[in-house]
Amino acid sequence: MIIFKQLSVKTPEREILMDITHEVRKILSHSNVREGICRIFVPHTTAALTINENADPNVIRDIINYLKALIPQHGRLGYIFRHGEGNSDAHIKSSLMGFSLEIMIHDQKLMLGTWQGIYLAEFDGPRYRKIYIQIQGE
Amino acid sequence: MIIFKQLSVKTPEREILMDITHEVRKILSHSNVREGICRIFVPHTTAALTINENADPNVIRDIINYLKALIPQHGRLGYIFRHGEGNSDAHIKSSLMGFSLEIMIHDQKLMLGTWQGIYLAEFDGPRYRKIYIQIQGE
Amino acid sequence: MIIFKQLSVKTPEREILMDITHEVRKILSHSNVREGICRIFVPHTTAALTINENADPNVIRDIINYLKALIPQHGRLGYIFRHGEGNSDAHIKSSLMGFSLEIMIHDQKLMLGTWQGIYLAEFDGPRYRKIYIQIQGE
Numbered sequence: 001m002i003i004f005k006q007l008s009v010k011t012p013e014r015e016i017l018m019d020i021t022h023e024v025r026k027i028l029s030h031s032n033v034r035e036g037i038c039r040i041f042v043p044h045t046t047a048a049l050t051i052n053e054n055a056d057p058n059v060i061r062d063i064i065n066y067l068k069a070l071i072p073q074h075g076r077l078g079y080i081f082r083h084g085e086g087n088s089d090a091h092i093k094s095s096l097m098g099f100s101l102e103i104m105i106h107d108q109k110l111m112l113g114t115w116q117g118i119y120l121a122e123f124d125g126p127r128y129r130k131i132y133i134q135i136q137g138e
Numbered sequence: 139m140i141i142f143k144q145l146s147v148k149t150p151e152r153e154i155l156m157d158i159t160h161e162v163r164k165i166l167s168h169s170n171v172r173e174g175i176c177r178i179f180v181p182h183t184t185a186a187l188t189i190n191e192n193a194d195p196n197v198i199r200d201i202i203n204y205l206k207a208l209i210p211q212h213g214r215l216g217y218i219f220r221h222g223e224g225n226s227d228a229h230i231k232s233s234l235m236g237f238s239l240e241i242m243i244h245d246q247k248l249m250l251g252t253w254q255g256i257y258l259a260e261f262d263g264p265r266y267r268k269i270y271i272q273i274q275g276e
Numbered sequence: 277m278i279i280f281k282q283l284s285v286k287t288p289e290r291e292i293l294m295d296i297t298h299e300v301r302k303i304l305s306h307s308n309v310r311e312g313i314c315r316i317f318v319p320h321t322t323a324a325l326t327i328n329e330n331a332d333p334n335v336i337r338d339i340i341n342y343l344k345a346l347i348p349q350h351g352r353l354g355y356i357f358r359h360g361e362g363n364s365d366a367h368i369k370s371s372l373m374g375f376s377l378e379i380m381i382h383d384q385k386l387m388l389g390t391w392q393g394i395y396l397a398e399f400d401g402p403r404y405r406k407i408y409i410q411i412q413g414e
Contacts, residue, residue, distance in 0.1 A: 039175070058360070062358055063368050077204075084196070088200040112215060116319060136175070215345040229328055233373060238379075268389075268407070273312070
């Protein structure tokens with residue numbers, strides 16, 4: 001069985017990690033997949049997807065802020081960005097973080113770890129972002 | 139249904155992002171998968187795969203050049219590479235970017251966003267590189 | 277057919293790449309999948325998974341050590357981590373490297389390249405880590 005769904009998310013800031021775990025679980029709960037895979041994909045080039053800690057909100061702040069220091073909006077290390085839209089940093093961060101996640105379904109449960117949440121990584125907001133979700137299994 | 143195909147690509151420079159979207163779409167067009175997944179994998183350790191903007195070529199130049207500044211061929215930050223082949227930078231960049239992509243197929247379409255292209259990231263060329271493509275679905 | 281298995285690994289140091297290729301192949305050898313996918317996932321937020329060279333051990337040392345220089349335990353670039361557990365660096369590195377791998381199975385073989393090994397990336401050890409493995413195919 002294969003199910004395809006689309007989510008829409010409004011990101012409130014230029015750079016932020018937004019927890020979408022609840023939305024993904026809700027879609028999953030309507031399927032009856034016992035064993036399979038839950039795929040998540042962003043069809044953008046300045047936003048990404050990641051997994052990280054869902055307990056202390058300082059963790060995701062440290063991630064977004066340290067990436068901002070490492071790859072600032074207007075460059076560093078003597079390199080001047082050529083792309084004229086002022087968001088080359090967002091393209092770079094997205095390619096490093098990745099545009100998709102694949103999380104196993106086993107015994108009808110999404111096999112996330114206890115401390116793992118699913119995050120949309122916005123690097124060039126605020127914007128409306130689309131997220132594709134595909135559930136495949138038995 | 140599962141289809142497996144192999145592409146061969148010659149990369150022209152040491153560090154370059156090469157658009158392979160057309161080649162992937164061509165393989166997909168010969169399948170009749172309506173709902174499923176298109177997987178792409180490089181069986182190398184100094185090349186990777188990513189998705190990014192297909193419109194302004196300065197975007198992919200900024201990605202490759204900023205990564206070159208962050209992780210230069212002969213190191214930085216006081217760290218001297220031990221591996222004797224002069225390509226530790228390429229191994230590091232590849233592990234950060236990743237060796238595989240998974241792109242959904244829905245309604246017989248590859249679900250890339252409007253501005254998304256698929257790129258082979260060469261970090262230690264020029265070389266011949268292999269790319270595996272697997273299409274699975276109904 | 278879908279198989280789900282769990283591995284347990286004890287990591288000996290704070291930051292290390294551990295080769296788990298043999299363990300993954302052993303699980304695969306008990307399945308009879310001819311065409312399909314082998315998925316690997318870590319249910320943690322300070323450890324990750326990657327592929328890289330299995331020949332010269334200096335390659336994986338260069339990867340772990342250069343990441344340590346780029347994202348040190350107590351920060352850099354004027355940024356002070358807010359998360360109080362002293363492992364924000366491990367959370368950042370894990371999100372950049374990624375928590376899952378997907379490796380194709382074709383003709384009953386795991387389609388790794390000649391020089392590719394599968395590594396658990398520990399960024400906040402020593403610890404016991406769980407690894408989920410899912411094999412799906414025909």
